[in-house]
Amino acid sequence: MSQSASIPRxxxxxxxxxxxxxxxxxxxxxxxxxxxAYDFQHLEQQVAQVDAVLFGATTLRLGGTAMRLQSPHLIAEREHQGRSPQPLQIVCSARGELDLNLPFFRQPIPRALLTTEKGASRWQGATAFDYCWCAGGEEIDWPQAFAHLQASGVQTLAVLGGGQLFASLLQIAAIDELWLTLCPLLLGSAAPSLYPKESPFAGRLKLLNVLPVGNEVYLHYRLSYD
Ligand SMILES: NC(=O)c1ccc[n+]([C@@H]2O[C@H](COP(=O)([O-])OP(=O)(O)OC[C@H]3O[C@@H](n4cnc5c(N)ncnc54)[C@H](OP(=O)(O)O)[C@@H]3O)[C@@H](O)[C@H]2O)c1
Incomplete structure (x- = not known):
């Protein structure tokens, strides 16, 4: 499957x-x-396939935890493949302001912070993260960020939101596949958006699969940017 443009990632x-x-x-x-609950299982299965998971700081601040694998079967399968039992959990925060009291910091998982020089300065000498990757001065420099991931052996990545992170990766052509679960809800304009950007997404989505389960629909797309 072809990857986007020229950034190795x-x-x-x-x-x-x-x-x-x-x-x-x-x-x-x-x-x-x-x-x-079915969606939770689906999410866990997807997370079990990857080397690392990436999520935005707001998602972490509001939810408090990372999506840790809990199924003994999925954990055993990874170990059988010679992989770490849990994928690396990477939080993206330009500001680097995260509360050490969040349950995330007590979860038995490997943790990384993807941040800027400004954000990293808050974590100098701290041991809360296994990795603290600095990419860019005040904003995340994505080619530099991907270089950190690749140097740490991250070849497959799951992006779990939220919308700001997802949309910024779409805009630099850095998402290859999308699994979107459509839930039977109408939440209104005050709710956080899947795509909180003014400019439309310029790439294309090819539908690979559709699976209705109960009142939800599981959509699987491949993205292209040429
Ligand atoms: N339904 C779902 O599947 C799902 C999944 C995930 C989240 N959510 C929900 O979505 C909401 C959060 O989404 P959101 O869009 O508000 O926030 P988000 O994407 O989770 O986090 C935004 C924050 O992450 C950092 N960040 C994201 N993209 C960045 C970039 N390109 N460069 C630098 N920093 C970046 C920044 O952190 P700093 O401000 O620290 O610099 C930014 O303020 C929550 O309600 C959450 O529960 C739902």
Whole structure:
């Protein structure tokens, strides 16, 4: 499968759930999942396939935890393949302002922070992260960020949102596949958006599979940018 443009980077799959009006969460409960228990299993299966998971700082601040593998079967399968039991959990934060009291910092997972020089200065000498990757001065420099990931052996990456992170990766042609769970909800304009950008997405999405389960629909797309 061809990857986008010229930036060397991991093969990247985004896995998200949205309402029918393109929202990621309830406006008044922004940290809560909107999808079903089946979707949680689907997400866990996708996460079990990858070397690392990437998510935005707001998602972490509101949810408090990373999507850790819990299924003994999926963990055993990874170990059988000679992989680490848990994928590396990478939080992207330009500012680097994260509360050490979040349960995330007590989860038994490998952790990385992808940040800027400004953000990294907050974490000098800290041991909360296994890796602290600095990419860019005040904004994330993505080619530099991908170079850090690749140097650490991350060849496959799952992006779990939120919308700001997802949209910024779409805009630099850095998502190869999308799994989108459509949930039977209409959440309104105050809710966080799947694609909070003014400019439209310039790439194309080819539908690979559609699976209705209960009242949800699982859509699987391949993205291209030529
Ligand atoms: N339904 C789903 O599948 C799903 C999945 C994930 C999240 N969510 C929901 O989505 C909402 C959060 O989404 P969101 O769009 O508001 O935020 P987000 O993408 O989770 O996080 C935004 C923050 O992440 C950092 N960030 C993201 N992209 C960046 C970039 N290109 N460069 C530098 N830093 C970047 C910045 O952190 P700093 O401000 O620290 O610099 C930014 O403020 C929550 O309600 C969450 O529960 C839903």
């Amino acid at each position: 991991p093969y990247t799959t985004a896995i998200l759930a949205s309402s029918l009006d393109g929202c990621l969460a309830h406006a008044d409960a922004p940290g809560q999942r909107i999808a079903s």
